Amino acid sequence: MNTGIERVEPIPGSPALIRKGQMLTDASGLATTARWADAVTEIGGIYRVRLSPGVDVCDLVASVRARGVRASPNHVLTGQPLYFGGPASRPFPRAALPAPEPVPAGRAADAVTVALADTGLAEHPWWRESPWFLERGRETDEVPDSDGDGEMDLQAGHGTFIAGLILRSAPLARLRPIRVLDGHGVGDEAGLLRLLERLRADPPQVLNLSFGGHTFDDQPSPLLEAALEGLAGTVTVACAGNTASDRPFWPAASPGVIAVGALDAEGRTRAPFSAYGPWVDACAPGEWLSSTFLEHGAFDGYARWSGTSFATALVSGAIAAACADRPSPEAVKHVLDPAGTRRIPDLGVVVPMPG
Numbered sequence: 001m002n003t004g005i006e007r008v009e010p011i012p013g014s015p016a017l018i019r020k021g022q023m024l025t026d027a028s029g030l031a032t033t034a035r036w037a038d039a040v041t042e043i044g045g046i047y048r049v050r051l052s053p054g055v056d057v058c059d060l061v062a063s064v065r066a067r068g069v070r071a072s073p074n075h076v077l078t079g080q081p082l083y084f085g086g087p088a089s090r091p092f093p094r095a096a097l098p099a100p101e102p103v104p105a106g107r108a109a110d111a112v113t114v115a116l117a118d119t120g121l122a123e124h125p126w127w128r129e130s131p132w133f134l135e136r137g138r139e140t141d142e143v144p145d146s147d148g149d150g151e152m153d154l155q156a157g158h159g160t161f162i163a164g165l166i167l168r169s170a171p172l173a174r175l176r177p178i179r180v181l182d183g184h185g186v187g188d189e190a191g192l193l194r195l196l197e198r199l200r201a202d203p204p205q206v207l208n209l210s211f212g213g214h215t216f217d218d219q220p221s222p223l224l225e226a227a228l229e230g231l232a233g234t235v236t237v238a239c240a241g242n243t244a245s246d247r248p249f250w251p252a253a254s255p256g257v258i259a260v261g262a263l264d265a266e267g268r269t270r271a272p273f274s275a276y277g278p279w280v281d282a283c284a285p286g287e288w289l290s291s292t293f294l295e296h297g298a299f300d301g302y303a304r305w306s307g308t309s310f311a312t313a314l315v316s317g318a319i320a321a322a323c324a325d326r327p328s329p330e331a332v333k334h335v336l337d338p339a340g341t342r343r344i345p346d347l348g349v350v351v352p353m354p355g
Contacts, residue, residue, distance in 0.1 A: 005076050005186075008216050010058050014247065016214040017076035019188055023049045023057055024223055029069040036060060044197030046223055048074065048190050058216045065222070072189060072221040075250070079119065079155045079185030079211045080239045081307035091157060091303040094290055097164075099126045100171035111174035112323040114166055114316060115204040115234075117195055118159030118211070119185065121177035124292050124301060126164060132174040139179065144296040146183035153183030157294040161305055162210055162313040164292030169317025169354040172324060176204055181211055189221060192251070196227040203231050205323045205331075208316040209238040209257075210309035212249050220254050228254055235328045237316040239308040246277035246346065253279040258319075258332070261347045262286025262311040269344075274308055276346040282336055283347040284318075286311035315351045 006020040025033060025047055030040070039050040051057060057073045064071045081091070111132075120142030127133045144156045163175055180195050181187040192209075199207070215221060228236060228251065240261040241249035252259035258281045262274040265287040270276055274286065289310045293303035315335070322331035334340075336349045343349050 008058055008073070010216050011218060014214065014218055016216045018057060018216065019074035019076060019190075021051045021053070021055070021057065022074035022190070023051055023061060023071060024074050024190060024193070025049060025064070025069060025071040026223065029064060029071050032064050032067065032069050033060070033071070043190055043194045046190070046193045062217070070222040070226070072223050073216055075189045075213050075215055075221065077187045077189065077192060077211050077213045079158050079181055080242050080309040081155065081158060081185070081305055091161070091293065091299070091305040093298045093300065094302050094304045096300070096302055097290060097292070100167050111172045112170065112206065112320045113174045113176055113204040114170070114206040114208060114320050115176045115178060115199060116159060116163055116166070116208050117178045117180045117192075118162055119155055119181045119183060120159050120179040121163055121175070122157070122160045122294050124160060124164075126167060126292055127175070132176070136177055140177040142179075142294070143183065144294050152296060155181065155185030156183050156296070157299070157303065158185060158210070158309065161291045161293055161303060162208065162309065165289065165310055165313035166208065166317040166320065168291070169314060170320035173317070173320045185211065187211060189224060193223060193227050196231060199234070200230055203234045205233070205235065205328050206316050206320045207231070207234050207236045208313060209236060209251060210312045212238055212241055212252055214247065215250055218248055220250060224251055225254055228256060233328055235319055235332055237312055237319065239312040240275040240280050242273040242308055243275045244273050245275060247275070248277070248279055249275050258282055258315065258336070259348075260284060260308060260312040260315045262308045263347075263350070267350070267352065270347055271306070273306075274347070278346065280346060281348040282315050282351050283344060283349070284311040284314040284351040285353055314353065317354065318351050
C-alpha cells in the first residue's frame, strides 16, 4: 500500500482508506481544530489540515462533527475497473472499432458537455481533430507509465476507455477531461472537492465519476455533500463500486447522485463483482466492454475491460444524449424511467448498450 495511505476500521468489518494524518474542514472548523494542526492549506474554501503526530483522525472528526463542524478524513478514492477474479480482471487488447458518427455541420455548438473526471485522456483517432480535444489543457494528457518504472500503470487508459464509451452513446457530446486520479487510479476527497469548486464557474450538463470509496463511518462526507449540491443543473453519475456488497460506496451513494451498478455480459443479471443495494439507481452492462484505449505495448488504441466504472460511462452517455433536446432533470427522468425499461431490485433501472 502507498505509504501515505492508511487503512482504518472504526466500524469492525468496514474498513476505509484515508490519507494519513489529514483532515478536511471548512472555515468554521479551523478554530476548533487549530490546536491539533501542524499545517493548513486551502483548496477552494476547504482546508486540508495536516494533524500533529499521534492524533487519531477519525476520532477527531467524530468529535468536531458532534459540535456541528463540517469535517472529514481525507478519504482515498480509487477508479473501479475490475482487477480481482474472473477472466476480465485487466484490460485486453482488441481490434479497432468503428468511430461514432461525426458531428453534423452546425451542431457542434449545441453539444452537451460531459465532464470526465478521471486519469486523463490520450490522443485517439476518434477525437484527435475534435475542437473540444484541441482546446483541452495538456495537463489532462494520459500517459502509459507516469512513474517511469517501465511498466504500464495499473489504471493507465482508464479515462480514455471511458471517453469512448460515452461517445458511443452520445457522439455529439463535448468532453471536458479533468485529471483527478493518478495512473494507478488513486485520488482523494480533497482532489474531488477541488474539482467540484472549479466546475461551479462553468458547470457541465453531466459529470462522470467512475471512482469512489468507503467512508470511515459509512456516512456521507458533509463537505462532499455540500459541494455536490452546489453544482445546480449538473447531473452527477458515479460508479457503485466493484465491492460485490451492499455497503454504501461514495460519492455514488450520496443523495442526488446517480449510482450505477454493473450487469453481466448478457445484460440480464448483476455482474458478480458489482455493488448493489437500495442506494443504487441504475445499471448497465459492465463485463467485457470494448472501447478506446492507449497505443502502448500490445495495445493498438482499443481494449476490452470490465467494471462498474464502465457501466457508469454508458449511463452518463445515455443521459448526455437525452440532454441534447431536453433539460438535464428531464433527461434523467427519460433515461431512468422504470416504465420504459425493466428494473432490477437493488440495481435500479436497466440502461441498455447503445445501438
